[in-house]
Structures are given as C-alpha cells and as structure tokens.
Amino acid sequence: MTDETNMDQIEFWNGDHGTSWARYADIVDIMFDEITQAVLDAAAISTGDRVLDLGCGSGGTTLAIADKVTPIGSVTAIDVSSPMLERAQHRADAAGIVNATFVLGDASVYPFAEHSFDAMVSRLGAMFFDDPEYTFRRMVPALDSGGRLALGVWRGPSENLWAMGPVAAAKEFLEMPPRPGPEEPGPFSFADPDRVRSILGAAGLTDIDLAPLDFQVPLGRTLEEALNFAMEMGPLSAPLSTVTGDNRQKAIAAITEVLKANQAEDGIVRLAGACWIITARAP
Numbered sequence: 001m002t003d004e005t006n007m008d009q010i011e012f013w014n015g016d017h018g019t020s021w022a023r024y025a026d027i028v029d030i031m032f033d034e035i036t037q038a039v040l041d042a043a044a045i046s047t048g049d050r051v052l053d054l055g056c057g058s059g060g061t062t063l064a065i066a067d068k069v070t071p072i073g074s075v076t077a078i079d080v081s082s083p084m085l086e087r088a089q090h091r092a093d094a095a096g097i098v099n100a101t102f103v104l105g106d107a108s109v110y111p112f113a114e115h116s117f118d119a120m121v122s123r124l125g126a127m128f129f130d131d132p133e134y135t136f137r138r139m140v141p142a143l144d145s146g147g148r149l150a151l152g153v154w155r156g157p158s159e160n161l162w163a164m165g166p167v168a169a170a171k172e173f174l175e176m177p178p179r180p181g182p183e184e185p186g187p188f189s190f191a192d193p194d195r196v197r198s199i200l201g202a203a204g205l206t207d208i209d210l211a212p213l214d215f216q217v218p219l220g221r222t223l224e225e226a227l228n229f230a231m232e233m234g235p236l237s238a239p240l241s242t243v244t245g246d247n248r249q250k251a252i253a254a255i256t257e258v259l260k261a262n263q264a265e266d267g268i269v270r271l272a273g274a275c276w277i278i279t280a281r282a283p
Contacts, residue, residue, distance in 0.1 A: 025058035055125020059088025
C-alpha cells in the first residue's frame with residue numbers, strides 16, 4: 001500500500017463536493033445528530049479520554065467529543081478534505097475548543113503512534129477506504145489495549161430514503177453515474193454485516209457487534225435547506241451539475257415534490273435513514 005491509495009476519494013472531497021459540505025456544515029450536523037450521539041454513546045466517550053475521530057469532515061463529531069472528554073482529554077481529528085478541515089478548525093476556534101488537533105491526511109497511511117488512543121470513532125467516514133481491511137489493520141495498534149471502536153455507517157440504499165427518494169424521482173431526467181459495487185468505496189460499502197465482521201476481525205479487533213439505528217433524517221431546517229442539500233451535496237449533486245435546460249428544470253421539480261411530500265408542519269423535511277452502529281475492541 002502506498003500513498004496513492006484513496007486518491008479518487010481525496011480528489012472528490014477536495015473538489016466542489018467537499019466545498020459544499022464545508023459550507024453547509026451546520027445542516028450536516030442537524031441531519032446526522034442522532035448518528036453522532038449513538039456513536040459517542042457506543043464508544044463510551046468520557047472525561048479524560050484520548051479519542052481519534054476518523055473522517056472528521058467539518059468537525060461536528062470532533063466538537064462533540066471535545067466537550068465530552070473535557071480539557072483533560074483530547075481528540076485528534078483526521079480527514080483528507082482541505083475545505084472541510086478548514087471549516088472544522090474555524091468552528092473549533094470559534095467555540096474556544098483547546099483540546100482538539102486537526103490533521104489533514106489519509107488515515108490509511110498516516111503514522112499514528114502506538115497505544116495513543118482510548119477510543120476511535122467515525123461518523124459516516126469508514127465506508128470510503130479503498131482497502132478497509134488494510135486500513136483498520138494499520139490503525140488498530142494506535143488503540144490502547146482494550147480500546148474501543150465505534151463506527152456509524154449506512155445500511156443498504158433501499159432503507160435510506162433521505163438519499164434515494166430524490167434520486168428515484170429525478171433520475172429519468174438525468175445521466176446518473178454507475179452506482180459503486182457493494183464492496184467499492186461509497187456510502188453503502190459497509191451495509192453487509194458479514195463483510196464488516198470479516199474486515200474488522202482480520203484487523204485483529206474483537207467483540208464486534210452491529211446494532212441497527214433507524215431514524216428520520218431532517219434535511220436541514222427548511223424546504224430550501226433540504227433542496228440545497230439534494231442539489232449540492234447528495235447523490236444528485238454531480239448529475240445535476242452537468243444537466244441543463246428542460247431536463248434540469250424537470251429534475252428539480254421532481255426533487256422538490258418529494259421533499260414537499262415529506263415536509264412536516266414544523267417546516268422540516270424528514271426522510272428515512274438506516275445505519276449500523278458498529279462496535280469492537282482492540283486486543
């Protein structure tokens with residue numbers, strides 16, 4: 001394995017997509033707050049812990065961890081996306097967080113010191129590694145003996161209407177890219193429990209467990225924010241960026257109808273989400 005690994009993901013998250021996710025960081029945290037809380041609870045994060053936040057993005061999980069461990073603990077947050085990491089650092093500075101360190105790098109090859117963390121967590125980041133078995137095998141020694149791993153990952157696409165509902169409505173008007181294979185890097189690559197157990201077991205982790213988390217994903221606070229997400233950050237962002245004219249207008253209208261149909265009286269659009277909360281321990 002060389003430093004050329006994960007290059008497609010590095011390019012993707014440093015382009016327009018990463019910039020959009022950084023710009024809408026507050027919406028992302030609203031959408032995935034239930035996953036954040038479930039992951040931190042599963043990892044039993046507490047005062048004084050040393051925590052590694054994998055794929056920290058714009059820092060939503062990092063700030064939550066920093067608060068739980070208090071200044072006598074620490075959180076190291078790593079991500080490949082420069083725009084998202086810059087947003088994370090800015091948010092931490094604005095919040096007066098002093099116990100968080102942000103690292104621009106690829107966790108697959110980053111030289112973490114052995115036994116330097118009590119817990120390792122990730123909210124929706126573990127699914128994007130080119131070779132997850134290699135990556136976790138490299139990272140496990142960074143956990144102290146008995147250290148905890150907790151990951152939030154998506155289950156299958158059919159269970160995640162927050163992403164696939166708008167896609168189903170608009171795809172006839174768009175040129176959709178091929179969907180990644182079930183073991184290729186992508187949002188649903190950890191959907192198969194047997195694959196997850198195989199990857200983590202081969203990395204030397206024990207007590208591997210997958211608990212389902214089903215919830216309604218709030219796509220921001222308003223219909224406008226939900227539409228912004230669908231157009232700029234969700235799986236339709238790339239095909240929408242290349243379509244013009246009548247087909248673009250029809251696609252946007254179809255997306256809008258799906259969102260309106262799932263808008264509650266409080267103005268928030270909510271669609272079904274389905275995750276695994278994965279836990280394991282270092283030997």
